[in-house]
Amino acid sequence: MDVVLINPEDRTAVKNKLGFVLPPLNLMYLGAALERASFTVQIIDDDLRRMGAEGVARIVEGINPLIVGITATTATIRTSLEYIRAIKNRLPDVLTVIGGPHPTFLPVDTLQECRDLDVVVMGEGEATIIDLAETYEKGGPGSLDDVAGITYREGDRIRTNRARPLIEDLDEIPFPARHLVPFRDYETSSQDAGGMITSRGCVYPCRYCSSSLIMGKKFRFRSPENVVDEVEELVDVYGLHDIAFLDDTFMLHRRRAREIAEEIQRRNIDVSFVTSSRVDMVQESLLRDLRAAGMRTIYYGVESGCQRVLDMMKKGITVKQAEDAVRAARKAGVEVITSFILGYPGEKPSEMDRTIDFSIKLDPDYSQYSILTPFPGTPLYAELRRQGLIEDDWENYTVIKPVIKYEKLGLSRELIQKKLVKAYLRFYSRPSYLLRHSYMIRVFLETLYRTYIEPKIPFKKN
Template sequence: MRVLLISPPNESAITKVMGTTGPPLGLAYLASMIRGDHDVKIVDAVAEGYDLENLGRIIRSYDPELIGLTATTSMMPDAYETVKVAKKINENVKIVLGGPHVTFLPEVTMQECPQVDFIVRGEGEHTFKELVDSLEKKKDLKDILGLSFQHNGRVINNPPRGPVENVDDIPMPAYDLLPMKKYRAGKIEFGTVITSRGCSFNCIFCSSSLQFGKKWRGHSVARTLEELSVLRKEYGKREIEFLDDTFTLQRSRAIALADEIRKEGLDITWTASSRVDTFSPEVACAMKKAGAHTVYFGIESGSQKTLDFIGKGITPAKSEWAVRNAKKAGLHALGSFVIGFPEESPEEIETTIKFSKKVGVDLAQFTIATPYPGTRLWTYALKEKILVTMNWRKFTTLDPVMKLKYLTADQITKALRTAYMKFYLRPKMLLLDLIRDKGFVFKKAMRFLANEILQKLK
């Protein structure tokens, strides 16, 4: 079959601010699963700067029999528009959607966009391959685990598929089908790698453990080194971002991988994420010696009450400890903070903003609590009837979509801007910015604020 995989056109706030986007690795994994038996092409419309008209020309030229799309919640309207363009060009082309949003809302998705033929739920590689093979051979679809499809006006949800036990069995992403030169921040080209799947934790705002399972599964060190070598030697990527939910969940593996990167002399610089309670001085030192420059911590809040509501299982003191050890090893620390939980008070939000400055992180990311489908926060918002919109474009973590107990939508939006201003526009940060980072932090902060202001003036 001729299969076209598409990351639909979308202009997110992050893309506007940072001027870049990352590779759609999910599509690259799907392509690698079927390319031996089928013709497959990937179009990353975001990276290429394509609009729907451009996509239409590609669809006409390639004439696919199956089109696969992946989209986050805020990108769903863009996915729907792409589907409509494809069906207008060829009403017989089959359309399949995947990703966390459609995994948890298959009926809603097909109601909102009846032109969608199939939905792949959960980890998609094996389900997708079985779907493509079955369509080519005109076999029954009822035995494909993890598949949803329309039949006689009804949505049929086949039983779920369990997570892949040995993730080394999944082929390496088809990087050669992506516009690898397009993934850059300024003059720096970067690559992305996922070395593990699954999360044993249960944070209220995260769907990862539901999408990829509670059991953590990591690639072997050898497999990971092979993939890093491909990115470094074949594509010239020296800057690497590890996209694992928690790169350090198995600390011994994180250290072993860092040691091998150093021994192999890969000459890469990189960043990875960690929970503050899966970090250690040993991990920090190993990462630094292997070329890591930044560790991303999910600190979330400075209020223990809020942390308990989230189900984070950490304390502010533990966050301070982790940041201190990261910086002692010579790593930059980036902290993620979330404000605007349903019963969070203005005082608790102020506590988080103050803590962002106290905890010692070099960079801070602030977002508004957003109830993505499948999360415990989504269930909570539906139960308490505080969800104020199902306009998926608003689910960006920069727009309030819940009715809060103590703050209005305008107040929480203002609190988000205030958080960025109070963190980045301190005299200390401006001085360090000018001395150490040559304006990088300040420029990014100011671009973010300018973008926010422009958005509000539209």
């Protein structure tokens, strides 16, 4: 085996809306790229298997690969480095590589924290991992100085190479190697398992978001034909008829979105799908076209019901646009999910209450709430770090735990936590809502547990 890719166990309280474990789409993309370059690849999803660092290290030792790669978010970075240490202890000569949003923005810090880590891949990884694997296979650890897009250890020094250009033609990237994971073992809905990405990059300057910094401020997109080819693969090969388009801004290119709908209909594919959109991109006619092709649900990042807070976020939308977007979806016969952020620096408690009231006024089918979490790489993180207003206890970066020192802003972390619980309670406990969505009683109780009770239970490793 040439390369082993690892998805670490996620010990945080939040995974997704129902706590399901999802297939690691990012690693399946890397696996597909490596396979096309004639490398043999194995993916170990320990978030599914739960073997722990030592258990995975024993398996990797038996495989004895050339390279071990692992992914990390901010919440999982410490866990990911545990895996690296355990593997390096058994295989001192293996090249250890890490990627993902957290190490992308803190590559030097990540290498300094773990002496057993050799390389950080920054940003988009498909081209970089191939270049890294080919270079290392030919020349060993002393040959990495010309691999773009990495920060790496060279003896006692840490070096950062030139940035790698973004992949211009996304149609050239192979479909995720879903055959490398035990696809049927995931206890999730087919929609979640059938997640796919049709575009990369974001042109908007939201101060709490790092998407544009990871994937670029230029909107890059796959052709409608290429997108629907993958839809067909999910339907024909994996038997999935519920799919989620996971793009940040699926509807930024409206004509392309309409062409995707038309291509699905032209091929007569029996599929139901979920998309997301900014509220200022919505057109009722486009929603109707997408609905005719199978779109069942749309996700709106509304974030606040207070215009002053939206302006502080640099969200670039209005409260009225949010109202109009929900109304348009209703008219098109599409379910609506809205998301909101509580605790933005400078936000008043009364404004958080206005956001909760606004979410109820919109009356979507589902609503998600989170606590403002300024991840490394975001403009807001840099500002709060300079002001000494943020903690670096990465395990708390779960979007349901306050990581800002609100006491210095005249508030308290306890208050922000209570506002989050209040939001879920008020939205999902309405009798009128539960009468229409009786199956959501389980979700409501699960959310309360994960939001308020589970975070207070000390983590115990089995």
